[in-house]
Amino acid sequence: MRIGEREWYDLSVVFEGMTEDGSIPVVFESKHGAAVRIDNLSLRKIPWPVVRGRVFHDRNGNGSHDEGEPGVPGVQVNGASHVSKSQADGTYEVNVIPRRHVYMTKPAGWRLGGKFYQRLPRDIPADYTVDFALIPDPDEPQDDFSFLTYNDMHLRVPTPEDAEKQRETTSPADMERGIALLNAMYPKPQCVIDIGDMVDWGDDDMFKAYVERMPLFEIPFWPVVGNHEKRRTGHDELENYEKWVGPLNFSFDYGRYHFICLRFDWTPYKAAWLDRDLELNKDKPKLFFSHYVRSWSLIERMSKANKALAVFSGHWHAEHAFHWNQMVYQSSTSFIRAGGSAVPGAFKHVRLKEDKLEISMRIVGFDDHLQLIYPAAGSTIGAGKTTLKANVYDTAAIVDRVDCVVNGGEPLGSRRGLEAG
CATH class of the missing domain: 3.60.21.10 (Metallo-dependent phosphatases)
Structure with a gap:
């Protein structure tokens, strides 16, 4: 709710009853400040503001919709509590709330060509438009x-x-x-x-x-x-x-x-x-x-x-x-x-x-770790094939292989019997 030229407030309404002259005093109570008293209140239903625009294939990567750049259909566009989808030509319209956002749900197989949202002004003109840029991402995996x-x-x-x-x-x-x-x-x-x-x-x-x-x-x-x-x-x-x-x-x-x-x-x-x-x-x-x-x-x-x-x-x-x-x-x-x-x-x-x-x-702060845990240091092992076991950790990588060198020989990898754990 907006009071005069002030900001929007979330307020509760308390009706105190009708006065002798027929007016209805109302107290708006806000947890964030003193109560505001308004006499002779009239209420009317105000339609949701509407934002229109286009979701488009940003072929030149400049973030703006240029001539010849086609729309992207079926993309979800959101306006606080409302949801819409772009049409065959990429155009959409969605109901919004002032001073909140209109924003796009990034679809699979595309990456953003700019911001996925735009914050809205307090007063939204009837011709207000917001476009969203997308760039194909053929390398995006479907799974795994x-x-x-x-x-x-x-x-x-x-x-x-x-x-x-x-x-x-x-x-x-x-x-x-x-x-x-x-x-x-x-x-x-x-x-x-x-x-x-x-x-x-x-x-x-x-x-x-x-x-x-x-x-x-x-x-x-x-x-x-x-x-x-x-x-x-x-x-x-x-x-x-x-x-x-x-x-x-x-x-x-x-x-x-x-x-x-x-x-x-x-x-x-x-x-x-x-x-x-x-x-x-x-x-x-x-x-x-x-x-x-x-x-x-x-x-x-x-x-x-x-x-x-x-x-x-x-x-x-x-x-x-x-x-x-x-x-x-x-x-x-x-x-x-x-x-x-x-x-x-x-x-x-x-x-x-x-x-x-x-x-x-x-x-964080523990970058990597490698410790041979079998056989123990100084122990004697029998002749023939021996399995080596090591505890391995790297914060910045998922370790799936370990190589080692024994007595200056050829590198031995996990595929040759060394277990990475």
Whole structure:
């Protein structure tokens, strides 16, 4: 609701009864400030604003729709709680909410040619348009690929007075080192997903430091909002996140799989959008990402979705895992710095194959390890073939082979009897 020229507020309405002259005094009560009193209130239904545009094949890669560039049909376009699909010529129209976002669900086999969203103004003119650019990605696999997740980085711009707090948060330099580690992963994952609490608080200086480092990612990057993205003052606590980073709920596809990213709390807009997104993508295997799943009813809702495989979350700075109606639930320790928990900083490597997940925890600050465990040092072995066993770990790679040299001879590999474990 907008009062005069002021911002939009979420307010409750209290009717105090009719006065002698027939007017109805109304008190609008807001948890963020003093009550506002308005007399002689009249209410009218206002239609949803509409945004139109085109999803197109960006042949020259400039991010703009140029003459001769065809539309891409059947692409999901979202407007807060509403969902539409692009037509045969790539055009779409969708109902939206002012000061929120219109955003596209990246389809399988395409990569983004620009941002997948645009934040909307408070007053949306009737001719407002937003186009979305896509570039074909013929190398995107349908199945058997990996992605990375991390959470609770708590980026904080250092100041002299909060040196103690910095021990439990991440500096901009730490974030750069963390991104370099993710970029070094081999084989190269399809994407990396930040599952929230990316900054310590949703203030402009922290978001600015975060956004300035996002281009360092060499892997497609998807951020999910966390509760620490709230700003500490103001009535719209997540406004800074939407201004600096992007939409609160969204989805995208890689191969056969549908990825759904949700805000941490429950709102009617979130519920309506989720129901529509699930209906449009009911036949795809699904993975959910939400920083803080505060409601068991939401987990139940996720788990009952057709082909729901897993939900990934953060918030607790610790490792938790269980099954809910055959769906895997994973909560992870914090990235880079553990934030006071006894678990080291880490991220997750997730492999998807035939609707199954292989999830491994990758330790930050512990780059690699190789130890021969059999035979023991100094022991005597018999003549003939001997199996060597080694413990092997590399944060930036999935190790499937080990080579060794015995007494300066030819390299012996896993295929010749050495077991990599």
